[in-house]
Amino acid sequence: MVRYLLLAVNFVVVLLMALAPWAVLKREFGGVGVLLTPFDLVNPQNLQLPAMNTGWAAPFFWVWVLLVLVASAALFLPDARTRARLLYGVGAVGLLLFVAEAVVFYQTVNAINGPALEAGTSPRRLPLRRFSLSLGAYMGVFFSLGMLILARLQLAGGKAFLVRYRGVVVPLVSLLLASLIGALVVGFIRPGLGAEGKVLPLLDAIATKLDLVTYTFQLLFSPVISVTGWFQSLLLATPLIFTGLAVAFGFRSGLFNIGAPGQLTVGAIAAMLVGVYLPGPGWVTLPLSIAAAAAGGALWGAIPGWLKARFGAHEVINTIMLNYVAASLFLFLIAANEYKFFGTTVRLPFKAEGFEARSNEVQEGSRIPLMLDLLVRDGHLSWAIPLALVLGLVAYYTQRRMDLGRRLLISGGAVLAGYVVGGFLPGPSVELTSALTSSRFNGAFLLAVLALLFYNFYLFRTPGGYELRAVGLAPKAAEYGGVNLRSKTVLAMAISGALAGLAATHYVLGGGIDEYRLKQSLPTSVGFDGIAVALMGQNTPIGISLSALLFGVLLTGGLDLNQQLAVSRELVTVLQALIVLFIAAGGFLPRYFIDPLQAAQVETEARAELEAREKALVGRA
Amino acid sequence: MKRLSPFMIGFLVVAAIAVVFLGMRVESAILIALFFSTLRQTTPLLFTALGGMFSERSGVTNIALEGMILFGAAAAAITVERLEAPMLAADPLSRAAWIPWAGVVAGVLMGGLVATVYAIAVIRYKAEQIVTGTAINLLAAGAPPVLMQALYNTTTNSKEVENRLPVIGVAGESLSPLVFLAFLLVPLCWWVMFKTPWGLRLRAVGEQPEAADTMGVNVYRLRYTAVILSGLLAGLAGAYLSIGFLNQFVKNMSAGQGFIALAALIFGKWHPLGVLGATLLFGFFRALAIQLGGGEVMPSVVVEALPYVLTILVLAGFIGRSRPPAAIGKPYEK
Incomplete structure (x- = not known):
């Protein structure tokens, strides 16, 4: 049954390869391009195209057909090992074939663009622009990777291999x-x-549709190929890391914190209060402002935690309600200077002068510096912070055998050493483009990295974190083991809220909303996006940072998508929503991928199978 | 009568505030306007909360109501706009009475469709209900803008439609027929829930699915029906918002009304009459917030927050205890 399904998949692969564009030779700003399919050149708007080699796709296509045929035939071989070997071979050859395609393609493009560039044409006026490989070629990569996985599945313990990961x-x-x-x-x-x-x-028509779809995803992922793109992606990823950690922290403790938007809002209010009104030097007020953001979020998280612990009220409903209460509070503070309660006038000092609803500006000293100012000194890249980060992380992760105190001490030392050494290293000079200088990517990102470390450290390396995870996995067992469920619920919600509140540092103290103050444009919905980040990252620190980065990239690419193809950037929200939906439904995979008990059973069966096979081999020898 | 206490509280609060108003010698015209505004604000909450009641009574939490309202609203507005566009192109003054009702049907069906997706995920695939509900809400925040960008080249709102739902004039004010429908649904839902075998089975499934199953009730089918019913009603609420209350779809136009409805459901203790009282109270707060504007009595942002604060207090048991159906949120394993 499965074999015939795979045959159908193979058929679809060949069909797509035959119909889809393999490469786009040139493209206008709005997306219109010249498409190269294996047997045809599709040029719907009759763009001018210099004479060039367009015949390379067809031979490659026939090789792919051969490969797919081999793979299809391999499925029906009786011996599992031969099957696996053949499929591994197909996968490897396929990947090599893709590399060859890429080389051929870029050579043909260079044959046209190279001479033009030498003749002094500016890079913006080259004959071929926005060229790229396209769906037909990418299909090869997907197919090859699929074959490699399929090959592993043929061997003993293949299913357990997938389930383990x-x-x-x-x-x-x-x-x-x-x-x-x-x-x-x-x-x-x-x-x-x-x-x-x-x-x-x-x-x-089919080719242009497939091109549309491919170009959409190319644009969405396009930020990864430029420095500006990375800056912008990390900027958008920063609050997502915080809220993702907040939601994940709740999940790990068996709580669903859907209140990150409200906690972020209250964190922002607290950060504003301290950042604007606390007098003192920057090295005092900045840390206090950051702490205030965390405290505000913690307070707003602790309320539903306490309500649950004391009255058994479900945290989901309460956090939703508190989101709206926080939004009202936020508006109340910044929408007007005076209110009337039953005729009595109450005056508030928080709203700034002017028509717009916004607070006063955070004082200079309490602002988080921009990353650009941290990374670039006098037009040269400074290695101090990157080196400190990398060395610190390497030290922390390599010294696993050390006891905790020493491990932290060594990591701290590594950070310091990296900072000092990096400060003296000569850095390459950096050209500051306007796109870079206008980016609001700021030091809150470093706070996000610290928050990731805290998450990892607290949950997985301390007794308190161990207890929280125990509560999350099996509350009754944890209680029997002596854990105070009530206080743990409040604590977990408070920490989760604090993490969400810290996201406000990016917006209010770091100027993530273009100004260093509270504004109505504070995007509290990142609190909900945090749910997607946490689920996608499976509540692990590395997973959360990767998925936050993924969404940061997609959101940045969404801007290009909007400009070039007039497709709304909200497409990324749709993708996020669908990802959450599918992960919640276990990716529609069999139950043993979701249920840990069933997963363990799969592992046990695989081990038994391997042992039986070894015994049989020994017996034969 | 203990079960109905929110109903009583609701009217007591409304009466108290009315007395305060009268004491301040507010003109009766304003009071009448406030009354009708309350009815209009209550309608979408009532539809949604009554729908949510079926879903939650059958044991399925429904955080996704908010998203279902939005999908229904978008479907209704876009359907009406698409249907009337060729007619208006021929004659800009032409109107057709059937078009808004087609929009209502589209909104209702869309709500039902989204609810079906939700139901399949949480019942068949046993997905975590809160997570799935959040996903639906996220989807409702993202999908309509994507569609509107393609149709109208803007993500914030759809084109204004000419064929709105008709209104019925009452005492110098006008009300949509859907307002009357909403209030008529209350006794109907009460009857279905408490006087029919289906209602009894529904409540049994929400309290003790194993026992209901033993007695031959098809738990899955009942939950599917209940969840889809909640989607149909939420879609109706959305259609009321976009082509009854306004004449276009605006991004995030439900603005948390799905969650207020959820709050009203808890406040009303999952009982049709309680839900009526709670939605009237919350609808009154919303109407009051609009009427007060920048008024003398209380800032409108404070009034807007009241439903949420009240719900928190009720959940904590400060104002009567609210007990959810026993099996709520748990997938049923046969």
């Missing part, structure tokens, strides 16, 4: 499914690139 498999499958649906949505709402208002032959 279910923490990665479930999010990835969900991401894939969400992308597929996102692609369908885009294909449905927009005409193919260059096909607008035209009646194209069927094959061309």
Whole structure:
């Protein structure tokens, strides 16, 4: 049964390879391009194209057909080991084939662009621009990776292998499914690139649609190829790391903190209060402002925690309600200077002069510096902070055998050493483009890294964290083991809230909303996005940082998508929502991927199978 | 009568505030306007909360109500706009009575469709209900803007429609027929919930699914029906918002009304009459917040926060205890 399903998949792969563009030779700003399919050159808007080699795709296509045929035949071989070997071979050859395609493609492009560049044409006016490989070629990579996984599945313990890595498999499958649906949505709402208002032959129409979908995802991921893109992505990832950690911390303790938006809001209010009104030198007020953000969030998280511990009121409903209460409080403080209660006038000092609802500005000393100012000194890149970060992390993760105190001491020493040494290292000179200098990427990112470390350290390396995780896994067992459930509930919600509150440092103290103050544009919905980050990251620190980065990249790429293809950036929200939906449903994978007990059973069966096989081998010898 | 206490509280509060108003010699015209405004604000809450009641009574938490309202609202507005566009192009003054009702049907069906997705995820795949609900809400925040960008080249609102739902004039004010429908649904829901075998089974499934199953009730089918019913009603609420209350879809136009409805459900102790009292109270707060504006009595932001604070107090047991159905939020393992 499964074999025939795989045959169908193989058929679809070949079909897509035949129909999809393999490469886009050039592209205009709005997305219209010249597409190269294996047997055709699709040029819907008749763009000018210099004479060039366009025949390379067809031979590659036939090799792929051969590979797919081999893989299909391999499925029906009786011996598992031969099957696996063949499929491994197909996968490896496929990956090499893709590399060859890329080389050939970039050579043909260079053959045109190279001479033009030497002749002094500016890079913006080259004959071929925005060229790239496209879906047809990418299909090869997907197919090869799929074959490698399939090969592993043929061998003993293959299923257990996948189940063991279910923490990665479930999010990835969900991401894939969400992308597929996102692609369908885009294909449905927009005409193919260059096909607008035209009646194209069927094959061309299909090619332009597939190009539209491919270009959409290329744009979404485009920030990873430029420094500015990375800056912007990390900027957007910073609050997501905080809120993702907040939600994940709740999950680990068996609580669903859906109140990150409210905790962020109260954190922002607290940070504003201290940052604006506390007098003193910056080295005193800045840490206090940051602490205030955490305290505000902690307070707003502790309330539902206490309500649950004391009265058994469900935290989900209470956190939702508190989100709205916080939003009202926020507006109350910054919308007007005086209010009337039954005729009595109450005056508030928080709203700044002017029509717009916003607070006064945070004083200079309490602002978090921009990353650019931290990284670049006198036009040269300073290695101090990158080196300190890298050395600190390396020290922390390599000294696993040490006891905790020494480990921390060594890591701290490494950070200090990295900072000092990095400060003296000569850095390359940096050209500050306007895109870089206008980015609000700020030191809150470093706080986010610290928060990640705190999460890892507290939950997995301290008795308190151990107790919290025990409560999360089995509250009754934990209570029997002597854990005070009530105080742990309040504590967990408070820490979770503090993490969410810290996200406000990015916005209020770091100027993430373009100004150093409270404004109505404070994007509290990142609190909900944190749920997607936590789920996608499976509540592990590394997973959370990766998924926050992923969403940061997508959100940044969403801007390009909006400009070039007139597809709303909210597509990223749709993807996020679908990812959450699919992960919640276990990626529609079999139950043993979700249920730890069933997963353990799969492992046990695999081990028994391996042992039986070894015994049989020994017996034969 | 203990079960109905929120109902009583609601009216006591309304009466008290009315007395305060009268004491301040507010003109009766304002009071009448406030009364009708309350009815209009209550309607979407009532639809949604009554729907949510079926879902939650069957044991399925429904955080996704907010998203279902939004999907329903978007579907209704866009359907009406698409249907009337060719007609208006031919004659800008032409109106058709059936078009808004087609929009209502579209909104209701859309709500039901989203609820079906939710139901499949939480019942068939036993997905965590709160997480899935959040996903639906996220989807409702993202999907309509994507569609509107493609249709109208803006993410914030849909084109204004000409064919709105009709209104019925009462005492110098006008009310949508959906307002009457909402209030008529209350006794109907009460009857279905407490006087029919189906209602009895529904409540049994929400309290003790194992026992209900033993007695031959199909737990899954009942939960599917209940959740989809909640989606249909939430979609109706959305249609009321976009083509009854306004004449277009605006991004995030429900602005938390799904959650207020959820709060009203808790406040009303999962009982139709309690829900009526709670939604009237919360609808009154919303109307009051609008009427007060920058008034003398209380800042409107404070009034807006009252439903949420009250719900927290009720959940904590400060104002009567609210006990959810016993099996709520737990997937049923056969």
